[in-house]
Amino acid sequence: MKLPSHVKLVxxxxxxxxxNEKAPVPAAIKIELVQxxxxxxxxxxxxxxYVSPKWVPQMADNAEVMAGIQRQPGxxxxxxxxNMQGLEAALAAPKHLWPDEIVVFAAxxxxxxxxxxxxxxxxxxxxxxxxxxxxxxxxxxxRGAMSCTVGCPYEGEIAPERVAYLAGLMKDxxxxxxxxxxxxxxxxxxxxxxxxxxxxxxYDIADVSGHFHDTYGQALANTLAALELGVWQFDTSVAGxxxxxxxxxxxxxxxxxxxxxxxxxxxxxxxxxxxxxxxAGKFISDFLGRPPSSRAATAILNKRVx
Ligand code: HMG
Ligand code: MG
Numbered sequence: 001m002k003l004p005s006h007v008k009l010v011x012x013x014x015x016x017x018x019x020n021e022k023a024p025v026p027a028a029i030k031i032e033l034v035q036x037x038x039x040x041x042x043x044x045x046x047x048x049x050y051v052s053p054k055w056v057p058q059m060a061d062n063a064e065v066m067a068g069i070q071r072q073p074g075x076x077x078x079x080x081x082x083n084m085q086g087l088e089a090a091l092a093a094p095k096h097l098w099p100d101e102i103v104v105f106a107a108x109x110x111x112x113x114x115x116x117x118x119x120x121x122x123x124x125x126x127x128x129x130x131x132x133x134x135x136x137x138x139x140x141x142x143r144g145a146m147s148c149t150v151g152c153p154y155e156g157e158i159a160p161e162r163v164a165y166l167a168g169l170m171k172d173x174x175x176x177x178x179x180x181x182x183x184x185x186x187x188x189x190x191x192x193x194x195x196x197x198x199x200x201x202x203y204d205i206a207d208v209s210g211h212f213h214d215t216y217g218q219a220l221a222n223t224l225a226a227l228e229l230g231v232w233q234f235d236t237s238v239a240g241x242x243x244x245x246x247x248x249x250x251x252x253x254x255x256x257x258x259x260x261x262x263x264x265x266x267x268x269x270x271x272x273x274x275x276x277x278x279x280a281g282k283f284i285s286d287f288l289g290r291p292p293s294s295r296a297a298t299a300i301l302n303k304r305v306x
Pocket of ligand 2: 181211213
């Protein structure tokens with residue numbers, strides 16, 4: 001199959017990346033990170049989540065961060081909302097501070113659903129239904145994240161049929177786009193393709209993205225495998241930040257820098273300026289006091305020094 005000529009990257013670093021940091025990251029740093037990502041050419045940024053601060057304390061400053069970013073035309077700002085309380089909090093702000101997109105998140109595995117959002121898959125659908133309806137009525141785009149589509153930290157391997165089942169539930173509920181997530185980064189290329197094919201039973205290719213954590217170092221290969229099926233949208237995390245608090249040992253998403261380097265090297269356009277992106281990654285890594293978890297960023301930074 002002919003590979004896509006353009007890829008859209010959603011940088012989830014400010015949310016998926018920082019949600020797992022133990023030490024508080026001030027809102028001003030998160031805001032600066034978002035500014036730098038948009039200056040580097042990212043056209044969608046997952047900014048924060050409206051979840052329980054008891055569950056994820058790092059995202060408790062959601063309203064402050066959303067109010068602090070200077071929006072750039074053409075950039076979509078998304079937030080996670082697991083229930084009506086989350087959506088209402090996101091929409092409590094004046095309209096110009098609303099997210100352009102909300103994300104509801106469910107799992108292909110029952111055990112992960114319980115650990116992550118404290119309810120079964122079926123219950124999560126009951127919770128999401130009014131969220132999806134209210135967001136769409138307000139003109140807000142709705143994306144769904146499907147966790148553990150190849151493997152679960154509690155249940156092990158996940159069959160593609162369960163991904164198809166979840167994608168069908170998402171579609172019936174009015175979720176406009178779904179992300180196929182390898183939450184714990186255990187997937188390998190053919191397994192990822194099976195999960196995507198299962199999703200394509202219910203969604204068009206233009207409404208499917210890949211969300212690959214890099215725990216086992218497979219995420220770039222998995223990205224290429226997804227591209228081979230025609231997928232052209234991916235969630236990535238600047239400096240490879242992150243991990244999920246309810247998936248022990250799982251590391252961050254594939255680094256945006258690594259994906260941009262690979263795609264540009266293949267002649268695929270992303271609209272991202274790799275040098276500015278590396279600067280954004282260095283900014284947040286310096287704050288966190290560790291080097292970026294990106295091979296491409298490390299190579300570029302080393303070259304700058306020498
Ligand atoms: P619950 O305890 O079942 O909810 O949690 P509840 O409705 O019974 O409420 C309990 C308390 O939480 C109450 O407070 C509520 O007010 C509060 P209390 O009376 O005890 O003081 N609460 C909220 N506060 C703020 N915002 C809200 C909210 N909802 C309830 N929206 C709940 C259910 C979903 C809230 C909880 O389980 C939760 O917050 N989970 C968040 C988990 C999370 O954020 N995980 C990480 C993101 S998902 C991810 O990383 C995966 C992804 O990247 C894809 C992939 O890689 O797989 C997307
Ligand atoms: Mg994730």
